[in-house]
Amino acid sequence: MSDTVIKIENLSKEYRLGTINHGTLYRDLQSWSARIRGKEDPNSKIASAGFKVQIGSFMALDDISFEVKQGDVLGIVGRNGAGKSTLLKIISRVTMPTRGEVKIKGRVASLLEVGTGFHPELTGRENIYLNGAILGMTKKEIGRKFDEIVDFAEIENFIDTPVKRYSSGMYVRLAFAVAANLEPEILIIDEVLAVGDAQFQKKCLGKMEQVSTKQGRTVLFVSHNMAMITSLCTSAVLLDSGKLRVRGNTSDVVLSYYTQYSGSPASFDFRSSNKFIGDDHAMLISGSVVDSEGNVANEFDIRNPVTITMRYRVTRPDHYRFIPNFHFYAPDGTCAFISGPQEVTTESGEFEAVCTIPGNYLNDGTYFVGLALSSMETGVKAHFYEQNALSFNVKDPIDNVPTRNGYAGPIPGMIRPKLDWKIRGVA
Amino acid sequence: MQEQWTTTIRPVSGWLNINLAELWRYRDLIALFVRRDFVASYKQTILGPLWFLIQPLFSTVVFTVIFGNIAKIPTDGLPPMLFYMAGIVSWNYFSSCMTNTANTFVANAGIFGKVYFPRLTVPVSVIIINLATFAIQFVLFLCILFYFTLKGAPVHISPWILLTPLLLLQMGILGLGIGIMVSSLTTKYRDLTFLVGFGTQLWMYATPIVYPMSQIPEKWRWLFALNPMAAVVETFRYAFLGVGVISTDVLAFSFGMTLLIFCIGVILFSRTEKTFMDTV
Secondary structure, X not given: OOOEEEEEEEEEEEEEOOOOOOOOHHHHHHHHHHHHOOOOOOOOOOHHHOOOOOOOEEEEEEEEEEEEXXXXXXXXXXXXXXXXXXXXXXXXXXXXOOEEEEEEOOOEEEEOOOOOOOOOOOXXXXXXXXXXXXXXXXXXXXXHHHHHHHHHHOOHHHOOOEHHHOOHHHHHHHHHHHHHHOXXXXXXXXXXXXXXXXXXXXXXXXXXXXXHHHOOOEEEEEOOOHHHHHHHOOEEEEEEOOEEEEEEEHHHHHHHHHHHHOOOOOEEEHHHHOOOOEOOOEEEEEEEEEOOOOOEOOEEEOOOOEEEEEEEEEOOOOOOOEEEEEEEEOOOOOEEEEEOOOOOEOOOEEEEEEEEEOOOOEXXXXXXXXXXXXXXXXXXXXEEEEEEEEEEEEEOOOOOOOOOOOOOOOOOOOEOOOOOOXXXXXX | OOOOOOEEEOOOOOOOOOOHHHHHHOHHHHHHHHHHHHHHHXXXXXXXXXXXXXXXXXXXXXXXXXXHHHOOOOOOOOOHHHHHHHHHHHHHHHXXXXXXXXOHHHHOHHHHOOOOOOOOHHHHHHHHHHHHHHHHHHHHHHHHHHHHHHOOOOOOOOHHHHHHHHHHHHHHHHHHHHHHHXXXXXXXXXXXXXXXXXXXXXXXXXXXXOOOHHHOOHHHHHXXXXXXXXXXXXXXXXXXXXXXXXXXXXXXXXXXXXXXXXXXHHHHHHHHHHHHHHHO
């Protein structure tokens, strides 16, 4: 027996575009009788124009194949409309595929959206049973898990209160607790962790990890939060307009998600693309991420410096004092830091601004760089600001990294600078 | 090597995809749905489950005044109260089986769109709830029957009473059959929701509830054979009160029609449940 628990083969899902029917029986009958008598369909929108328009169809999923192994935490990423939800809907049997098939070993449970399947008038206790049964458990199984669920959701005191009196946080906690403690072989989570306080989120993440590593269960996790995907998932798939783009380890997928979708390369040049970013006074020309040898790169060893360069032209200085500045963002959209020079320029002409981040300064992970040119005259003015213009990935080889000092686990934080430290005996 | 897959998801094929074993596996869910709807409908009401009794009593009184006292429609020599109550209790059971399952897909679109469980659990649980409601109302009917018997009303319980479980089953599956048929069609045609509301009322008047079958001229009786509920209500009344026009042929015919409607309903339902998320 192999340990593949989900096998997806040539899966496609097609939706017909436009109105499937006229929505009322009367109109359908009208169209039908017109067709019988060989007349124009009175309800056809294009009939009057004298030509026919093909009813369009839209592939929500287009020939997707991949496998998921037992114990995997698979991140599913992609832009809105990429087909993530359709994929989950098919796996959780809510809708049918048009072609292809999915084979599943074990029970699938989805973490429901807040309150779906909860009845507001029923108490927490009754809702645990109801929700568990909706997810496919028997009463006996729920009874066995009951205390664990209540304990996990932290609602002991409210267990016999109708859930309509619950706070939204309590709702989510209860919903997650039921799904996560059900012990399905495959757990589907579609971006619900965004709700609930930070402490509970942490608890959920811990639970997910425990579920996958200790109990060998498989988790499918859809999120737009790349930081969460990176920290939770063992592997990931990237979907783009219904097609499977990348299947691989999480950091590769996350990076291609960003480079593909935000158009964040390691370098760009607007002179070749006739793109104009700027205003009356200045414009952006090009930008790149380069290594210490001056080569454009998007992967860096955590110990090596990263250099960002930006070319721009000042066309009308008008006594402005121009300050280029770079904005560094983490994948989840948090600003890591902003940096600018200690000097200003006031003349017109073409300039190149270069900023070097020393090695042993950034943490590992992906960074996005926004390129901007501001000026200080009467108040701050931004002449251009190109968000996520560049991106690069910092890799941590773990061995021989001075900021690790032998520790091998994940190190949180936006940056991980090597600072001046002194330790001395004092007694 | 042959691998053991628990589930294979494929495009829809075939007409009938009802998996009864799976429905049985989800019996706890059915029980919980029943409990939920029973409890939820009377939470935060003062009279609670008493409403189950008030509603048929009230209808009976209204019918007695309007059809008995004002319109003076004969009731086969029975006390009007008793006559109407027998009809109302059985009709209520049937019509609520029908109307409460008729919106299965539209009303549950939210949860059906999120999680899979056999969709039939919902209408089946509705039938069970209605059966329970009927049981309560039936006890009320028996009390009234007892009261009138003590007062010397010309009532005789007939051996047909043994058919009661079958009659209940028939009303249940007829209501379920039409209900799930309508619920499948309403995913495409919302018009039907309106039709169900007043269609049920029309149907009630086409069924011998407020009048006895004996009032219908012989030459028109065949028309009533086409209404499966006519035979059921008339038999129910004959079983408990001993009056009515019944025949085994008509009853058998109505049972056959019920089965046919039920099968069509189940087929439509099983076709719809696979794809309705894309059309609803």
